[in-house]
Amino acid sequence: MYSKELTKGTLQPIILKLLSQSDKMYGYEITQKVKELTRGKIDISEGALYPILHKLEADGILDTEKVYLGKRVRKYYTVTGSGKKAAQEITDELNDFIATLSLIFNEKQLAK
Template sequence: MYSKELTKGILLPIILKLLSNGDKMYGYEISQKVRELTKEKIDISEGALYPILHKLEHQGVLETEKVYIGKRVRKYYKVTASGKKVIAEKTAEINDFIETLTLIFNPQNLAT
């Protein structure tokens, strides 16, 4: 598992990318999907996940839907129309960042 220091700055783009396919997801589902896709190398704690989700909701990037399951309420998150632009920007930024890191850590992997 990667350290919290290493993954801290990448959590927002990861969350947005997961939600970018249009499906709504609830918080625990997001954290479990990240664990599954990364073969448990990235673990998003509740303390890291929910502040990001609330911030994105406040900014209008995400909208929520409450679903009642028995006596419990599950809050689903979905990308808004304006949020799709933010996802495109963050995806471009993270891809550029990965290319930049490659210049330092794996310069032999770059095509010239």
């Protein structure tokens, strides 16, 4: 598992990317999908997840829908129209950042 310091800056892009590829997801589902896709290397805690979801909702990037399951309420998150544009922009920026980091950390590049 990666350290919290290493993953902290990538959690919002990860969450936004997953939500933009899905019709709707709820919090626990997001954490489990990230864990599955990363083979357990990235584990998003509730304490990290929900502040990001609430900020994205406040910024108009996400919409929410409450679904009642008996006595429980499940809150689903979906990406808005402007959120889809934001998701693409942040994906492009993150991919460029990864390419830039590879200039430093890729040993083959350093040997040139």
